[in-house]
Amino acid sequence: MNExxxxxxxxxxxxxxxxxxQALHRFVTGRMxxxxxxxxxxxETYVRLYDYRRKRHIADAGAFCFxxxxxxxxxxxxxxxxxxxxxxxxxxxACPQPRxxxxxxxxxxVDILVRALRTMPPLRREIFLRRRLDGVPGAVVAAxxxxxxxxxxxxxxxxxxxxxxxxxxxxxxxGGRA
Amino acid sequence: MSRRAALREAAHxxxxxxxxxxxxxPPLAAGDIQAVLDDPALGEALSEVASIGRLSDDDVRAxxxxxxxxxxxxxxxxxxGVVGIGAWQGGMxxxxxPIVQHIETRRGEQRLVQLADGSKVQLDGATSxxxxxxxxxRAVELRRGEAYFDIAHEExxxxxxxxxxxxxxxxGTAFSIDLSQRSVKLAVYRGKVRFGGADGGKDGxxxxxxxxxxxxxxxxxxxxxxxxxxxxxxxxxVDTDDMVLGELVEAxxxxxxxxxxxxxxxxxxxxxxxxxxxxxxEELLGAxxxxxxxxxxxxxxxxxxxxxxxxDAKPSSE
Numbered sequence: 075m076n077e078x079x080x081x082x083x084x085x086x087x088x089x090x091x092x093x094x095x096q097a098l099h100r101f102v103t104g105r106m107x108x109x110x111x112x113x114x115x116x117x118e119t120y121v122r123l124y125d126y127r128r129k130r131h132i133a134d135a136g137a138f139c140f141x142x143x144x145x146x147x148x149x150x151x152x153x154x155x156x157x158x159x160x161x162x163x164x165x166x167x168a169c170p171q172p173r174x175x176x177x178x179x180x181x182x183x184v185d186i187l188v189r190a191l192r193t194m195p196p197l198r199r200e201i202f203l204r205r206r207l208d209g210v211p212g213a214v215v216a217a218x219x220x221x222x223x224x225x226x227x228x229x230x231x232x233x234x235x236x237x238x239x240x241x242x243x244x245x246x247x248x249g250g251r252a
Numbered sequence: 253m254s255r256r257a258a259l260r261e262a263a264h265x266x267x268x269x270x271x272x273x274x275x276x277x278p279p280l281a282a283g284d285i286q287a288v289l290d291d292p293a294l295g296e297a298l299s300e301v302a303s304i305g306r307l308s309d310d311d312v313r314a315x316x317x318x319x320x321x322x323x324x325x326x327x328x329x330x331x332x333g334v335v336g337i338g339a340w341q342g343g344m345x346x347x348x349x350p351i352v353q354h355i356e357t358r359r360g361e362q363r364l365v366q367l368a369d370g371s372k373v374q375l376d377g378a379t380s381x382x383x384x385x386x387x388x389x390r391a392v393e394l395r396r397g398e399a400y401f402d403i404a405h406e407e408x409x410x411x412x413x414x415x416x417x418x419x420x421x422x423x424g425t426a427f428s429i430d431l432s433q434r435s436v437k438l439a440v441y442r443g444k445v446r447f448g449g450a451d452g453g454k455d456g457x458x459x460x461x462x463x464x465x466x467x468x469x470x471x472x473x474x475x476x477x478x479x480x481x482x483x484x485x486x487x488x489x490v491d492t493d494d495m496v497l498g499e500l501v502e503a504x505x506x507x508x509x510x511x512x513x514x515x516x517x518x519x520x521x522x523x524x525x526x527x528x529x530x531x532x533x534e535e536l537l538g539a540x541x542x543x544x545x546x547x548x549x550x551x552x553x554x555x556x557x558x559x560x561x562x563x564d565a566k567p568s569s570e
Contacts, residue, residue, distance in 0.1 A: 130309075141269075144269070144271075145269055148269065148271070148273065148274060151274050152265075152266065152273065152274065152278075152286070153290070155274070155278050155282070156266070156278050156282035156283050156285070156286035157283050157286050157287075157290075180292075180293055183291065183293035183297075184293045184296050184297050184300070187293060187294055187297035188297045188300050188301055189356075191298070192304070192354060193354060193355075193356070196307060197312060197316070199301065200306060200307040200312060202298075203306065206289075206294070206298055207295075207298040207299065207302055211269060212267075212269050213269070218309050219309060219312045219313065219316075220313055221316075227264070227267060227268070230263075230267040231260055231263045231264040231267055232260065232263075233263075234263035234266065234267060234285060234289070235256065235259035235260040235263040235285070237288055237294070238259050238263070238281075238284055238288045239255070239256060239259055241288065242255070248255070248281065248284055
């Protein structure tokens with residue numbers, strides 16, 4: 075291979091990267107109303123792509139990025155729906171439930187969560203780490219481990235519910251109101 | 253719906269990756285689950301746990317393969333029976349690779365766990381231990397607290413319990429080990445065990461059923477007899493012969509209720525005798541105080557032992 079082809083290939087891949095970034099950006103901003111938040115999601119997607127690439131080969135970076143970005147967009151909207159604006163609540167709840175940091179301090183929460191994670195079945199812990207710490211989409215985790223996506227989802231669901239349960243067992247009250 | 257079921261429903265909602273989820277009404281506990289996901293404490297806990305060890309794709313595949321085989325062989329009940337209590341951790345058990353299991357209890361909690369070899373361990377409260385089982389040996393490291401072991405007999409695979417600097421080595425037997433600040437106490441209920449220092453074998457003493465011993469200051473104390481039929485900590489009784497007050501306080505603190513502050517050194521070394529019910533620490537200590545010359549006071553949510561029987565020796569009144 076001579077130098078010319080190497081340069082040409084680099085250029086081609088740079089152009090592909092650029093095209094992917096623009097497509098991602100359109101994808102995200104098309105779903106988000108807030109442009110700043112959208113840019114954050116694109117950034118975060120790339121961070122996760124690079125992290126994942128350090129450990130494993132990715133055949134289709136585009137598909138990976140879109141899966142990650144879509145999850146991040148979903149997370150954003152889900153958070154808005156799960157946690158109604160504080161102002162709305164302040165009026166009609168006479169006795170608001172204490173917040174997490176009023177019952178258990180930060181260090182206590184970390185300790186409880188670490189213990190709960192350590193006593194979790196190792197496979198469940200690993201799957202949850204991949205989804206939450208590495209930010210890898212469930213479908214990718216499932217493919218890497220030769221499992222069905224349903225099995226991966228189930229592990230994550232159980233892991234997350236158990237973590238919350240561990241905190242509640244140690245005194246954190248259920249904050250959600252019917 | 254139970255709280256656990258509600259949490260699972262919300263966790264499922266929070267972890268789903270399909271578009272349709274956004275159109276569905278959030279489950280009741282969605283806010284609680286979201287609070288965990290948003291809590292920076294979760295990020296730190298995940299990083300901390302990740303630094304202890306991760307599983308590679310191959311590890312996971314091998315683990316699942318082994319489990320599939322184990323299911324076929326009918327040992328699945330033993331392996332999955334420990335979910336929620338602890339779980340085999342880190343290494344897999346491909347062939348000679350050991351099964352490692354971490355089990356712990358909170359104060360006031362007691363648990364019976366069946367190990368992968370069929371042995372049973374009953375943990376007192378505030379107890380923590382690690383189990384490692386491979387093709388050649390079975391080993392438990394008691395890190396804190398007290399446990400009763402009923403060991404499945406296996407000539408080829410000795411079972412070893414290490415607690416502090418003491419080692420107990422057995423083939424098949426039932427015994428209890430109590431790790432306290434000062435010593436490691438052993439009581440044998442069935443069969444016999446070899447009890448000694450870190451290398452276990454050479455300097456050890458053979459302790460048969462109906463005898464108990466302890467290890468302190470780097471040596472095994474000559475065994476004494478006890479009645480194996482009498483109730484012990486598993487039924488909330490304690491036999492304080494060979495015990496000092498500091499050790500009784502440790503045993504009481506494994507149970508729930510008010511925490512007892514470590515007694516001052518002069519009291520901690522006080523030798524005790526007699527059998528007592530452990531279910532009401534405050535009442536027990538109050539009664540003992542009258543005999544042994546100390547009193548019990550409440551400070552916030554702690555009990556404190558103070559030398560000298562004078563003053564208001566009425567621990568139960570507010």
